[in-house]
Amino acid sequence: MEIIRGKQVSLIDASTLAERLAGYDVVHIDIGTGDGRFVQYIAQTCPTCFVVGIDACRENLREVSRCAPGNTLFVIANALKLPPELHGLAAQFTINFPWGSLLNGLLTNDPSLLADLVAVASPYAGLDVRLNGGALAEAGWSLEQGADRVRDVLTANGFGVRPPIALTARDLRSLPTTWAKRLAFGRDPRAVCLRATRQADSMVFTAGALQETYPA
Numbered sequence: 462m463e464i465i466r467g468k469q470v471s472l473i474d475a476s477t478l479a480e481r482l483a484g485y486d487v488v489h490i491d492i493g494t495g496d497g498r499f500v501q502y503i504a505q506t507c508p509t510c511f512v513v514g515i516d517a518c519r520e521n522l523r524e525v526s527r528c529a530p531g532n533t534l535f536v537i538a539n540a541l542k543l544p545p546e547l548h549g550l551a552a553q554f555t556i557n558f559p560w561g562s563l564l565n566g567l568l569t570n571d572p573s574l575l576a577d578l579v580a581v582a583s584p585y586a587g588l589d590v591r592l593n594g595g596a597l598a599e600a601g602w603s604l605e606q607g608a609d610r611v612r613d614v615l616t617a618n619g620f621g622v623r624p625p626i627a628l629t630a631r632d633l634r635s636l637p638t639t640w641a642k643r644l645a646f647g648r649d650p651r652a653v654c655l656r657a658t659r660q661a662d663s664m665v666f667t668a669g670a671l672q673e674t675y676p677a
């Protein structure tokens with residue numbers, strides 16, 4: 462798969478990735494990571510985690526990836542075609558404020574997206590999806606209906622999903638993503654978080670502690 466560090470783009474195969482992951486307790490994957498600020502935060506606050514940021518837009522990833530901590534990797538990929546090298550790795554993953562095809566895939570139950578999300582998740586992986594009112598309105602949904610729709614889609618794809626948690630402007634201000642800050646200080650700060658767990662018969666969920674390190 463294609464990775465980026467600053468201006469340098471290269472390929473990494475599964476065995477080299479496995480070497481990079483050795484010794485880390487948890488792999489966290491942030492899909493639609495934007496400028497990667499959230500990845501940097503998780504990596505710095507949780508040194509035993511290896512954090513992978515994925516975005517389709519390579520320009521977004523240049524700045525943070527240039528001097529990112531050793532426990533991070535930035536991958537250039539479309540979420541609708543996630544690299545097989547990532548399959549089964551994520552004990553925790555996040556989708557923060559999706560728009561475009563990423564949001565559309567969640568709303569339409571696009572099998573390309575949902576099958577890949579399931580594929581990268583390890584059993585009992587935790588998934589946090591944060592949705593904002595403006596992006597949903599552009600896609601033709603109210604915040605409430607859009608959140609319910611995404612919840613139904615995740616449920617239909619084998620995730621146990623708790624009821625949406627409303628995010629206040631204060632929550633958004635303290636959330637370490639660039640888009641959360643923009644929303645918090647913008648005209649439409651309405652947002653919700655959906656917390657999900659991949660359902661599986663075996664294995665123990667190990668990433669719960671991560672979920673307490675920043676607001677829903």
Ligand SMILES: C[S@@+](CC[C@H](N)C(=O)[O-])C[C@H]1O[C@@H](n2cnc3c(N)ncnc32)[C@H](O)[C@@H]1O
Binds near residue numbers: 495
């Ligand atoms: C509103 S921004 C949020 C960025 C970041 N998560 C944050 O909270 O600051 C949405 C991001 O999703 C990415 N995105 C949209 N569709 C995507 C897709 N199909 N695959 C990968 N990334 C996608 C965009 O490139 C953009 O960086």
